[in-house]
Amino acid sequence: MTREIFNKELREVKDKLFQVTGDVRRNLKLSVRYLEKRDMTGAKMIVESDEIINLKVLEIEDLCLSIIATQQPVASDLRLLFSILQISTEIERIGDYAKGIARISLKIGSESLIKPLIDIPGMEQLAGQMLSDAITAFIEDNAVAAESISRRDARIDAMYNQVHRELLTFVMEKRSNINQTIMLDWIAHNLERVGDRVTNICERIIFTVTGNSVDLN
Amino acid sequence: MSTRNYSLFYGGFKALNRISIQIPSNRITAFIGPSGCGKSSFLRSFNRMNDLIPGVTTEGEVCIDGRNVADEDVVQLRKKVGMVFQRPNPFPKSVFENVAYGPKLHGVKNRSDLAVVVEKSLKRAALWDEVKDDLHKSGMSLSGGQQQRLCIARAIAVEPEVILMDEPASALDPVATLKIEELMNELKANYTIAIVTHNMQQAARVSDYTAFMLTDENRAGNLIEFGTTKQIFTTPSDTRTEDYITGRFG
Numbered sequence: 001m002t003r004e005i006f007n008k009e010l011r012e013v014k015d016k017l018f019q020v021t022g023d024v025r026r027n028l029k030l031s032v033r034y035l036e037k038r039d040m041t042g043a044k045m046i047v048e049s050d051e052i053i054n055l056k057v058l059e060i061e062d063l064c065l066s067i068i069a070t071q072q073p074v075a076s077d078l079r080l081l082f083s084i085l086q087i088s089t090e091i092e093r094i095g096d097y098a099k100g101i102a103r104i105s106l107k108i109g110s111e112s113l114i115k116p117l118i119d120i121p122g123m124e125q126l127a128g129q130m131l132s133d134a135i136t137a138f139i140e141d142n143a144v145a146a147e148s149i150s151r152r153d154a155r156i157d158a159m160y161n162q163v164h165r166e167l168l169t170f171v172m173e174k175r176s177n178i179n180q181t182i183m184l185d186w187i188a189h190n191l192e193r194v195g196d197r198v199t200n201i202c203e204r205i206i207f208t209v210t211g212n213s214v215d216l217n
Numbered sequence: 218m219s220t221r222n223y224s225l226f227y228g229g230f231k232a233l234n235r236i237s238i239q240i241p242s243n244r245i246t247a248f249i250g251p252s253g254c255g256k257s258s259f260l261r262s263f264n265r266m267n268d269l270i271p272g273v274t275t276e277g278e279v280c281i282d283g284r285n286v287a288d289e290d291v292v293q294l295r296k297k298v299g300m301v302f303q304r305p306n307p308f309p310k311s312v313f314e315n316v317a318y319g320p321k322l323h324g325v326k327n328r329s330d331l332a333v334v335v336e337k338s339l340k341r342a343a344l345w346d347e348v349k350d351d352l353h354k355s356g357m358s359l360s361g362g363q364q365q366r367l368c369i370a371r372a373i374a375v376e377p378e379v380i381l382m383d384e385p386a387s388a389l390d391p392v393a394t395l396k397i398e399e400l401m402n403e404l405k406a407n408y409t410i411a412i413v414t415h416n417m418q419q420a421a422r423v424s425d426y427t428a429f430m431l432t433d434e435n436r437a438g439n440l441i442e443f444g445t446t447k448q449i450f451t452t453p454s455d456t457r458t459e460d461y462i463t464g465r466f467g
Contacts, residue, residue: 072418074462075458075462076459
């Protein structure tokens, strides 16, 4: 091989992307768990740890820029780095959704929830799994898996519609439910957006592997 | 400018294997590939420079304006197809005489006509402002980058249709290289340019189309892939092109 340094740098940046995705996946899961448990300390921790995620994403960007400047990548290398830059932005936004859920949880405060949460944790599980599977497909250059993962987003969308309708009935039932209803709807919407972001990641995987830009949303 | 099933032999050795390509007019086409893949031999086929090498034979066609170059008068052909080489090679004459040499050879005798051609060519080669105050100093006294632009001025003084460039900037520093690249970009409005370069980033920067050449198991040069430079450098369709431009071999 004639490009040992280059390959080492590419591995390093991919590793960092994989790690930060793990952090975001964990924050997403915990944000919903702390909401269910009404754990304010945990929610605060999620909000604070988002800063670390942002710094890690900046580090990835910095590394990509350095590789582009020093190695002048072309073809599949260029597509890979371009995709890493875009995927890291998507990951950072998903991190923001987890932070958003934690913030809403803090806003709800000590109030007890108007209903036991069923679909919201379900949405989190689906979206979180999509995220983990997508990043694995990215690391493995698996465009076929990416396409298949993106199709799961329809299930999340359907769940969001269901949550939305259900929450409306709570408002109709009791006007004082309005505040929390809006907040829970907001949380469900954040999770629905996670599915969209993962779908964008799947598009980038297909681009990286095949060079074709596709619209999966 | 095109070739069809064009092969070139140095004695019994086949250096180019059945190359067919259509080079777009008024565009810059870069030829890339590892050393010895036949890029320069191929480039020199367009103005029959290979005729000077003993034992060279060819098969197939090389056409300019639809006419086979083999049927053309070689002096007229080289008027139509100018060439710039790796190392600047001005004649040991004045700047003026360097540029006026070609037009004189082709019958322009009147001094004021020659002066017009010289000024126009030096302006097109983006050298006029740097030499206009002393056109009678030796071309050899210019810097490397200026000498190369002088050679470009000399090439375009005879109003060619095509300019062939064989590693035109490889002996120049980065600033002089950039000037040559900018110049190429301006020249393509009036000329068809084909350039051989080892510098892949240069090919990516300056060219509109890129052709990738590679030797086969018999060491004959083959055209592997030809496409827009954007396509070649972002989504090459042949894995050999991909491997070469990403530095996996070569």
